[in-house]
Amino acid sequence: MHGTEAVGESDALIDARRYLEICNACRYCEGYCAVFPAMEQRREFSAGDVSYLANLCHGCKGCFYSCQFAPPHEWNLNLPRVFAELRDDSYAEHAWPAALGGLYRRNGVVLAAAMAGAIALVLIVAMILSGSGMFGAHAVRPGAFYEVIPFPAMMWTGIVTLGWAVLAGVISTVKFWRASGAPSAALLDVGSWKQATSDAVKLTYLDGDGHGCNEATEAYTQTRRHLHHAMAGGFVLCLAATAVATVFHHLLGWVAPYAIYSPPVLLGLVGGVLLLAGTAGLFAIKLRADPVPSVKRLLGAEVAIVLLLACIALSGLLLLALRGTGAMGTLLAVHLGFVLALFVTLPYSKMMHAPFRFLALLRNAYEAKAH
Ligand code: SF4
Ligand code: SF4
Incomplete structure (x- = not known):
């Protein structure tokens, strides 16, 4: 041994x-x-x-x-x-609670089931709360969304599910950091945080030696790095749209839906397009990836999270385009269902690669400096 x-x-x-x-x-x-x-x-x-x-x-x-x-x-x-x-x-x-760690093993199936269940739940609740109003045409005026799903139901469902996801994700990440034997001093080193942030934002190590990655063949390409940037940038812009809308609602008393030229809608529109483009491209890359340097059993989980993000972007863009029609109620419920599915599965999905990799980059920056 x-x-x-x-x-x-x-x-x-x-x-x-x-x-x-x-x-x-x-x-x-x-x-x-x-x-x-x-x-x-x-x-x-x-x-x-x-x-x-x-x-x-x-x-x-x-x-x-x-x-x-x-x-x-x-x-x-x-x-x-x-x-x-x-x-x-x-x-x-390192999943928390530990009993849910097994979800990683069946992540594609789990994610698909969570998506279907969450959408069905949101649709049923919306129908009960709004009755036939869900399928009627809605004028684009303040409060129209909340005639389909009351604001408190929407807000508290989001807070509880996202709160759980953040708690479970943070605990998992701390467990990983401790178990890997990383030096605690790295957490306090400002220079290492700067270097790790720069490496994460630029995706320095998807750049190979400056020539990019390999996908299906020995040929190098920057495509995956660019698509990952589009996906991550789109995701951040969508989060920013939600944050600005929250400020509008709670601090300024301006109620959604907002005008097409308003900051939350513009951020969501650009973010949604980038997110959709990035996820569609990454999905195509995964399907034609060389199987030899890949793990077949993980493909389901990798494809599922990309598809879930694509569904969130597509349903959000359709909701924006059709919010003045009879499709608004259904699209709102479907969109929120996809978002709910992401929140519920977040700490048991491939999304955990983000905090784990960031901490690995932080440790690497610290050790490289100290060496
Ligand atoms: S160890 Fe990983 S990141 Fe480094 S060259 Fe190999 S596949 Fe790329
Ligand atoms: S053994 Fe292979 S993978 Fe490892 S450093 Fe040499 S060429 Fe690279």
Whole structure:
């Protein structure tokens, strides 16, 4: 048994440790991403170290296509694949409550069921509360949305589900940070926060060595990085639209729906288009991705979260376009159903890669400075 190997370790962890030791001797890929310089600072790899490196990996696949020891070589070295498995293991292992960690294993099914259930629930509640008014034509005037779903029902459902998601997500993230053995001092280092934020916003490590990622072939492309930027930017703009609308409603007393040229609608419109474009493109990329450096069982979860975000964007844009028609009530209920599904599944979905990776980037920035 290896010095850092413990009884009960997964095959993925044992494989990863073997690969890392080979890479540490080879070092051919050290310019590709942060993982290689970070591994070179270590001679042995604890389970926490490997989990940290797996979450630092952005899955660009550059090291797979460059590696002389990748399949069909007998050493079968495949870092993107084993890191993807270990990332998924880390989400499940640190989920809170722990009993819900198993949801990661069936994430595609769970997400689809949550979507269908949430939409059905919102539609039924809306029909009970508004009766036939849900399907009538609505003038675009203040309070029209709340004739379909009363404001308190909408607000409290959002607060409770999002509040739960944030609580569970924060606890999971803290568990990951502690279990990976990260130095506490990194949390207080302003320079490391700046560097990690810059790396996260720019997606530095989806850039390979400046040439981008591999997707289905050995050819490099910046497409995935650009699409991820569109998706994340669109998501942030949609959040900003909701925040501005909240200020309008609670501080200024201006009630939705708002005029097309108002800040919440413009932010939501641009955000929705970017979110839809980014998710549609990423969905297409996932479908034609090379299966060898990927994990087939994780495809359902990855596709499901992208589709859920696309459904939120599309239903929001349709609601904006048709809010003066008889379709408004149904579209509002469907849109809120998709949003509700995202909130409920957030801490048990691929979305957890965002805080885990950010903390890995923070640790990397701190260790790189200290080294
Ligand atoms: S992935 Fe292959 S080529 Fe790259 S450092 Fe590791 S062993 Fe060397
Ligand atoms: S897949 Fe990309 S990000 Fe991950 S270890 Fe290889 S080169 Fe680095």
